[in-house]
Amino acid sequence: MKEVYLDYSATTPVKKEVLDAMLPFFINSYGNPSSLYKKGREAKAAISDARKKIADLIGASEREIIFTSSGTEADNWAVKGAAYGNSHKGNHIITTKIEHHALLHTCEFLADNGFEITYLDVDQYGMINLEDLKNAIKENTILVSIMLVNNEIGTIQPIKEIGKITRNHGILFHTDAVQALGNIEINVDDMNIDLLSISSHKIYGPKGIGALYINKKIKIPNFIHGGAQEYQKRAGTENVPGIVGFGKAAELAKENLAEHIEKLTHLRNYFVDTILEKIEEVTLNGHPQKRHPGNINMTFSYVEGETMLLYLDVQGISASSGSACSSSSFQASHVLKAIGIPLENALSSVRFTIGDFTTKEDLDYVIDTIVTIVNKYRKISPFYKEKKG
Amino acid sequence: MFNDKVIDHFMNPHNAGDMENPDAEGTIGSPVCGDIMQIFLKIEDNIIKDVKFKTFGCGSAIASSSVATDMIKGKSIEDALKITNKDVVDELGGLPSQKVHCSVLSEQAIKTAIYNYAKKHNLEFEGLKGFNPDYDPHEHHDE
Ligand SMILES: Cc1ncc(COP(=O)(O)O)c(C=O)c1O
Ligand code: FES
Numbered sequence: 001m002k003e004v005y006l007d008y009s010a011t012t013p014v015k016k017e018v019l020d021a022m023l024p025f026f027i028n029s030y031g032n033p034s035s036l037y038k039k040g041r042e043a044k045a046a047i048s049d050a051r052k053k054i055a056d057l058i059g060a061s062e063r064e065i066i067f068t069s070s071g072t073e074a075d076n077w078a079v080k081g082a083a084y085g086n087s088h089k090g091n092h093i094i095t096t097k098i099e100h101h102a103l104l105h106t107c108e109f110l111a112d113n114g115f116e117i118t119y120l121d122v123d124q125y126g127m128i129n130l131e132d133l134k135n136a137i138k139e140n141t142i143l144v145s146i147m148l149v150n151n152e153i154g155t156i157q158p159i160k161e162i163g164k165i166t167r168n169h170g171i172l173f174h175t176d177a178v179q180a181l182g183n184i185e186i187n188v189d190d191m192n193i194d195l196l197s198i199s200s201h202k203i204y205g206p207k208g209i210g211a212l213y214i215n216k217k218i219k220i221p222n223f224i225h226g227g228a229q230e231y232q233k234r235a236g237t238e239n240v241p242g243i244v245g246f247g248k249a250a251e252l253a254k255e256n257l258a259e260h261i262e263k264l265t266h267l268r269n270y271f272v273d274t275i276l277e278k279i280e281e282v283t284l285n286g287h288p289q290k291r292h293p294g295n296i297n298m299t300f301s302y303v304e305g306e307t308m309l310l311y312l313d314v315q316g317i318s319a320s321s322g323s324a325c326s327s328s329s330f331q332a333s334h335v336l337k338a339i340g341i342p343l344e345n346a347l348s349s350v351r352f353t354i355g356d357f358t359t360k361e362d363l364d365y366v367i368d369t370i371v372t373i374v375n376k377y378r379k380i381s382p383f384y385k386e387k388k389g
Numbered sequence: 390m391f392n393d394k395v396i397d398h399f400m401n402p403h404n405a406g407d408m409e410n411p412d413a414e415g416t417i418g419s420p421v422c423g424d425i426m427q428i429f430l431k432i433e434d435n436i437i438k439d440v441k442f443k444t445f446g447c448g449s450a451i452a453s454s455s456v457a458t459d460m461i462k463g464k465s466i467e468d469a470l471k472i473t474n475k476d477v478v479d480e481l482g483g484l485p486s487q488k489v490h491c492s493v494l495s496e497q498a499i500k501t502a503i504y505n506y507a508k509k510h511n512l513e514f515e516g517l518k519g520f521n522p523d524y525d526p527h528e529h530h531d532e
Pocket of ligand 1: 178208
């Protein structure tokens with residue numbers, strides 16, 4: 001059966017070149033990077049090389065990149081580190097209502113431990129308002145954390161302008177760039193960023209490896225304590241194959257960035273335009289222009305998202321729901337809720353994310369399948385009848 | 390995750406669609422997930438002659454609606470009222486535990502339709518004792 005993967009924002013396949021770069025570090029150069037003999041030195045050199053490639057992708061310098069176990073760890077470290085490292089100055093943190101759970105749940109933890117969190121609203125496109133940010137800043141504000149690209153609806157925030165505001169106020173600025181990396185241009189200096197989280201498995205690298213960029217001008221306390229690895233900032237024997245893979249993936253991402261963006265944008269627009277042309281009462285969620293080039297989040301009114309996903313799955317198509325129906329209690333996506341989508345429509349939203357291996361033929365197959373699904377299940381939707389009178 | 394029978398009922402649901410002039414109608418919303426099921430019945434001499442459903446729900450809800458409507462077709466009202474969501478799950482050959490709540494929707498929709506029918510005709514059924522179709526399918530939409 002045909003298989004089409006359209007969930008690149010959840011994770012990506014590892015590229016062949018990336019896997020090839022990693023393999024020697026499992027079976028040949030498997031030394032502990034802290035060891036002084038040859039196998040150790042080889043591993044250490046490979047880490048340094050990977051670090052440089054990742055630094056290059058975001059306009060940072062090598063020493064500013066610290067490897068972590070994931071994007072989630074980078075988010076936890078950045079926010080908890082900035083909070084506890086500056087608790088003598090204040091206890092107020094500003095973030096948004098549409099952050100990833102890695103950020104939101106970290107903030108909830110901090111709220112339980114004496115910090116005060118402001119969650120900024122976003123508009124119908126998922127954009128924050130810079131005036132709201134300025135107004136939210138107080139004497140005791142110590143950190144602003146706003147994601148660069150949203151994982152559900154793809155909206156790109158005005159990061160450079162946010163960074164200008166935080167710099168003017170002397171407040172630390174963290175951004176979760178997990179979805180942005182390799183999908184939009186990032187330059188940490190130009191964007192006035194102090195802390196930035198990234199993850200390998202979203203850019204065709206392996207899972208379980210991420211990094212935190214820490215601007216050389218700032219300091220935050222350590223999060224994982226132990227040995228002297230990672231410039232004494234993050235303990236634990238390094239995940240050498242993972243780091244090497246992340247480095248290779250970053251190198252490829254930098255080489256192909258313009259081409260990647262152009263290809264994805266083209267395919268994305270084709271998909272969205274064709275769907276809008278073929279099916280009535282469908283809307284694209286998120287910002288019409290300022291969005292991740294591969295992100296498509298659409299509401300197919302009157303058809304439940306899970307119905308759509310199951311049917312797609314049976315047809316070999318992988319996509320994800322805009323809403324997360326967890327095991328026992330249902331919660332509509334906090335992001336769709338924040339952009340003001342009514343619950344029924346939030347329940348009818350599906351996210352398709354396109355990547356480097358997506359073809360137009362794949363999309364045609366998916367589009368045809370969606371047309372079938374919508375026709376079939378709208379007919380049996382009580383809402384459809386309701387709305388049509 | 391789902392067995393073939395569930396997938397088959399989901400992809401080709403039985404008794405799905407509208408009904409002209411139904412003798413009974415019931416709509417119920419799931420307090421768990423916000424999904425909705427609507428059921429229509431044709432009733433003659435206490436027997437469910439025909440049944441149709443409409444469901445805005447996940448695959449398990451649609452599959453449950455499909456078998457549940459099969460199960461009550463041709464049955465007396467009393468017998469239809471005896472059907473529980475567990476019977477629906479058994480008939481489907483099982484649902485993953487986190488999807489069992491979806492089958493509750495079918496049981497409740499059947500009871501709601503019969504409840505409305507009983508009210509309209511001033512009837513009483515043993516199987517409706519203690520049943521209260523109290524949730525407004527839309528009330529949780531505001532939160
Ligand atoms: C915006 C965002 N932040 C953080 C993460 C977490 O990254 P990781 O999977 O590496 O922990 C993800 C990925 O799911 C993400 O999309
Ligand atoms: S999740 Fe709502 S009915 Fe199954």
